[in-house]
Amino acid sequence: MRDNRRTRLVLALLLLTAFTLITLDYRANGGGAFGSARRTASSWFGPVERVAADVVRPVRHAVQAIGSIGSNSAKVRDLQKQVSSLQQQLRNIPFDEHRVDELDKLLRESRVGQYKLVYAQVIAVAAADGFEWTATIDAGSMDGLKPDMTVLNGDGLVGRTTIVGTSTSTVLLAIDPQFHVGVQLADGQTAVVSGRQKADMSLELIDPSARVKPGDGLVTRGSTDQTPFVAGVQVGSVVSATHPLAGEVQTGSVKPYVDFSALDLVGVVVQPPRTDPRDALLASPVPTVTVTATVTASPTAPASAPASGSTQSLVTRSATSSHTAASTTRSSPKPSIKPSSKPSSQPSVTPAPNPTPTPNPTPAAPAAGSTGGAGG
């Protein structure tokens, strides 16, 4: 059967149908029959993807491990150094434990930025020829998710939910060009950050007289009714900024804290914080767990680690020890942001047996990917 009138007619009809669908969906704007088609597809196909992801994940991790053998040996050396200094600290632990409990309780009471999180695993990533940056997570309306909820992980803002199926949902990642979020700097200036695919995110200040400089940290400003964005989630740090003339709006680029190439475990904010933490969260920068230099032999009372005594919490605790001073003196008028340290005092995304655990203000415990080795 070669190209003839009949085949061309069939093609024309199919193309016309496709174009009609596009037009209708464009007009429905994600709602109506098309929205429910997407939700139905998510409900039916999500579980399939979930199973497939479970099968594939060990293989993928193994491949990633092979790829990082070279960098692993250096990491092992660093970790060994860390272990030896941690062992010293371990002897001090019983004395500190009681104080930690007390402090922890206090912090929980007074802590701003208490989100209620639902934890989820990223099971699929969009494959739309590299134009689209979305992901499927294995939590849906069954778990209390709704469209337009903030998604974050231990490092910071991941994105927001768009289509919510029964047991899976789609997340628009923060690096998608259609993603825009209002952010706030430590001194209260506001700006809009937009995704630019694999490049650093773009930053545009609102106030023409406001200025930022590289190294400044950004948190979400919070949307009306905390939807889609709750306030106070770490977004990234400014890496470059233009030098505009007076009266011109400054722009720049922002490096997100989250590593979008290795998304694994994320948390969805199902219940926003009672009070708006705003820049309170910016004022306490914390070195990440992977920072190996700041481990001291005599920790001052660690701020927040859960008193479970596991190795993982030990690592976290050691990394926080230098942060304690910063967070207790948070009321100091000038919050200092060290460019090298990564502020991450939002709830960590560590899986817990409790389905909806109260988030503790532990700084980014090794949540996923490369930092995962620190716990084991």
Place this chain on the structure above:
Amino acid sequence: MQLGLVVVLVLLAAVVNSVVLAPLDLPGSPPNVLLLVVAALALVLGPVGGAFIGFFAGLAADVLPPADHLIGRYALVLCLIGYLVGLLREEARDSVLLALVSVAIAAGVATLLYGLLGGVLSDGRVGVHALVTTVPYSIVYDVILAPFVVPWIMSLARRTQPQVVHK
């Protein structure tokens, strides 16, 4: 060619795309197995079969999570790709090379069309830069993958459809 087999192949390709290939985070655009499946089936079934399979495979890619674009966009692109590749059925019967070349062209055209369609529909994600960086990558990736996917699916399709119409 059984309908069930086509459906299974298309869904399998969609899963492999979003669960296996896209999370690899390769530079440029991820490889697209669904396109290879459509091209391979079209090379066996001809233009009409190719157009139909392309349309419905594209529709699946538009709806299945985590897709987040206008429904019908991939359907339009893959329908056209299925038709065009299907036109080469007679020629591709004897030449593996031609089959591979047609798949390579199809990969480039599909990415380009999908991107341009985004531009027409004022999808903020598509710019000249995005197109320039993704099209070459998608061609390279799909050509690398094609020898592992296309002959296998073509022989599977031929076996389940022994009475190929010769004209």
